[in-house]
Amino acid sequence: MxxxxxxxxxxxxxxxVALTLLLTGVxxxxxxxxxxxxxITVYRALVxxxxxxxxxxxxxxxxxxxxLFLGVAAALAFSAGQFNIGLEGQLLVGSLAMGIAxxxxxxxxxxxxxxxxxxxxxxxxxxxxxxxxxFLKHRFSAPEVMTSIMTNFIAALAAGLLLKPFAVSESTHxxxxxxxxxxxxxxxxxxxxxxxxxxxxxLLGLLVVAGAHWLLFRxxxxxxxxxxxxxxxxxxxxGVETRRLMFLSFAISGALAGLAACVYVLGAKxxxxxxxxxxxxxxxxxxxLLAKNRPLLVVPAALLxxxxxxxxxxxxxxxxxxxxxILTAVxxxxxxxxxxxxxx
Numbered sequence: 001m002x003x004x005x006x007x008x009x010x011x012x013x014x015x016x017v018a019l020t021l022l023l024t025g026v027x028x029x030x031x032x033x034x035x036x037x038x039x040i041t042v043y044r045a046l047v048x049x050x051x052x053x054x055x056x057x058x059x060x061x062x063x064x065x066x067x068l069f070l071g072v073a074a075a076l077a078f079s080a081g082q083f084n085i086g087l088e089g090q091l092l093v094g095s096l097a098m099g100i101a102x103x104x105x106x107x108x109x110x111x112x113x114x115x116x117x118x119x120x121x122x123x124x125x126x127x128x129x130x131x132x133x134x135f136l137k138h139r140f141s142a143p144e145v146m147t148s149i150m151t152n153f154i155a156a157l158a159a160g161l162l163l164k165p166f167a168v169s170e171s172t173h174x175x176x177x178x179x180x181x182x183x184x185x186x187x188x189x190x191x192x193x194x195x196x197x198x199x200x201x202x203l204l205g206l207l208v209v210a211g212a213h214w215l216l217f218r219x220x221x222x223x224x225x226x227x228x229x230x231x232x233x234x235x236x237x238x239g240v241e242t243r244r245l246m247f248l249s250f251a252i253s254g255a256l257a258g259l260a261a262c263v264y265v266l267g268a269k270x271x272x273x274x275x276x277x278x279x280x281x282x283x284x285x286x287x288x289l290l291a292k293n294r295p296l297l298v299v300p301a302a303l304l305x306x307x308x309x310x311x312x313x314x315x316x317x318x319x320x321x322x323x324x325x326i327l328t329a330v331x332x333x334x335x336x337x338x339x340x341x342x343x344x
Contacts, residue, residue: 013292016335017300020290023334028327037318049314050307058186058196062268064306065198066091068205069260070284071291071298072212073253078293079216080249081229086133086148087257088281089155090126094258096159097125098265099272100166102177114181119262126258127251129155134250138243144250152281160274173273182266199267205302208256212295225249257281286332304331 032039050056070087077084101121105114133147166174183199216222228235228245236242265272287305291297305328312324 013294013297016292017290017297020331020334021304024327024331027330027334031323031326032319035319035323042315042318045314045318046307046311050311054190054192055194055196056310058190058193058198060303060306060310061202062196062198062263062306063309064302065202065205065267066260066263066280067284067287067302067305068202068209068298069256069263070281071287071302072208072295073256073260074285074288075291075293075295075298076212076216076225076256077249077253078288079229080225080245081232082134082246082249082253083145084130084133084148084250084253085145085285086130086151086155086254086281087284088277088279089148089152090129090254090257091260091277091281092152092155092159093129094122094126095261095265095272095276096162097258098122098261099174099177102181102265102271103166103175105177105181107178107180109181111180114178115183115262115266118177118181118266119259122258122261122265123255124258127255130250130254130257131247134247138246163272163274167274172275173269174271176270177265179270182270183262185267197268199263201263201267204262206299208259209295209298216295283328286328286335289332290335292335 029039032042048056050060070091073087073090074084098118098121102114102118105117109117129151130148132151133142133144136142136147137144163172163174168175183201183204185196186198186200186202187194187196214222216225224235224238224240225245227238228240228242228249232242235245261272264276269276283305287298287301290301290304308324308327312321315323
């Protein structure tokens, strides 16, 4: 794909996101009116508790951070034409591996080395788990949508069982990793955000976004990756090793999903806890969908999902709690509609 074509595609992607947000805003206003609340009142409550206060903004960014990792993970797989729906399971096994390894590392290990090792462990665990649907697709032509969904439930059960020998007595979490192994909390740098769960994991998430963008749009490997996703048969004729790319796409996607565990294990919580994710691996699929599989667009998409997640506490006094679930569904549906329109 030429630079001009890539630029046109990028411009169309940004336009589609804008149209999705516009449609979402219109429908959200209608939902507010149906609920008996003035939209301006709901928006005022949303803004005042999020972006208008240092603590609220920090919490919004914290909620958005895992979506950066998971959104890029989904976007990369989708760009290669591989439907990795197993992000939730890959996140769980990555978190468990990171939590256990964090406790087993010698306390005297230098902080930076410990963080790097623990992140690597989580990435390897996530990648290994993603290899299950990849292998089944290659060996038995099993549809990865079904097999990757199944691995989510298997991961939840297996993680719960494997946690027991390492869990703190009468709890469902591992022992805390040493403080020296954790990311710096934002409230240590900005006192006004005291109590916020945001950490420097957010910066790592931005690096992942930048790295994925560079990989996809600034390297020959990225060109082959996108060519494989657009037309596998043509890619094979061009000389692309499609089998290798299929396995790599699952491995890299799973590794990034596993790495997302650092937001919790090395950031907000300091340990792995059973059921910590709350289905965020599934919601991250919507982030990639809204971002049109473009890494840079994952940032605004993640911020929007973070805003909905944290802001739902504020608007709960004005609209039913289920409204946030409906709004998330509307965003995903709108993203699908605008994508379909763009392809015509």
